[in-house]
Amino acid sequence: MDPAVPDIRVTIPPALRSLCGRRRGTQEFDLTLAARDIRGLLDELGRRHPQVHVCLCDERGEPRPHINVFVNNDHVRARAGLETPLTAGDLVTILPAVSGG
């Protein structure tokens, strides 16, 4: 593996964890993906777990409208969107928005 690409800890919505071979609703669950930025991380997610990726991203590879992506405590739109850089030790949290009705 390219040592320059950091390993990033990622959490995905509980509803999708069974698609990674975990029991549905598993509370404590992280993926580790190597990526320099959010776009690269989503691409890597698509390679490693395509069934998860298709749930989180549209055909263009961008997060679906009601999916939020955070780096540590910041929504990526408050940083640089999909170009938000990642460094070792970052935690990426992907969550469904509080929406519906």
Next chain:
Amino acid sequence: MAGRVVVAVGTKKGLFVFSGSTGARRLESRGPFFPGMPLNTVLIDQRSKTPKVIAVPSSPWFGTTIQVSKDLGKKFKPTKSAPAFAADDGRTLKNVWSLAPGRDRTDFLCGVEPAALFRSDDGGESWEKVAGITDHAHARQWHPGNGGLCLHTILNHGGALHLGISTGGHYTSRDGEKSFAPENSGVGAGFAPEKFPEFGQCVHKIAAHPDRPERLYMQNHGGFDDPTLGVLRSDDNGKSWKSIAKGLPSDFGFPIVVHPHDPETVYIVPLAPATRTCPDGQPAVWRSENAGEKWSKLSRGLPKKDAWFTVLRDGMDIDGGRRPSIWFGTTTGQLWRGREGGESFECVASSLPPIHSVKAAVV
């Protein structure tokens, strides 16, 4: 021996399946499947010995899947993929509005929002766009109606593939899905400067009976000063259309359904144009037994007043029983059954989520 009726009900919050013998007073209900996910369409596919219930939940968060049940709606299994645009297309799939059997035993056609058509030749496992309509020169000129820009009707009929698009109009392919052309002669657009444009009509639903290949019925967007725009019939396989709305309380409505054993018998649910609910709060299905020349009101068993629901475009169906029932679901969550072709209605379920789609079959 009495058959078994299966009714698949797609709602704003998941799928419900009702089943029982055709004569039963009460049906067993199951669901919600795919809780929290809206379903604009459902299909009961009876081409194989084992009928399939195929649901298309579209999660607002996680996207769309195609879910197949081989045990009449007890367990569902997702196919490997759902329709999707190419990454460089620029469009992204918002919803699925129609799923229809193709010409063979395992193929399907799927109409989506934004308006486009996809084909699967392997039972829904993989999908490819039907370029003739998806990349049609008109496609980027169509406009969304209130429900979105959707391809909602797919009808293999009379040797042609007929599509209904809101707001795009009626398109046909007469060369095996290679090319498509608008066929909207007589189909009006009361909301456009040109009353009868080449395309751009807000078609709500199209229906036909296989025994009359030249004939189709259309519920178009009516409710304008000209009351002849809404309910139409074609006697030349869709090349031209004429009004059959005379005698109706309104030419506005969404679904249109043809009797399974009588191509002359057609059903609609007229709605008040302003509210898109039952005229004067008095719901009724209207039936014509002579291809729209004359209409009669069917309301026995339905509320007599204060009922202000809407029946959406995919919200009515008629099962294929010997003495078929007509079924419709409302935006207020009631599933109604009209036995004997609508002679008398009974409420099968009174408190479901808002109903988008109803499909009924006797298996």
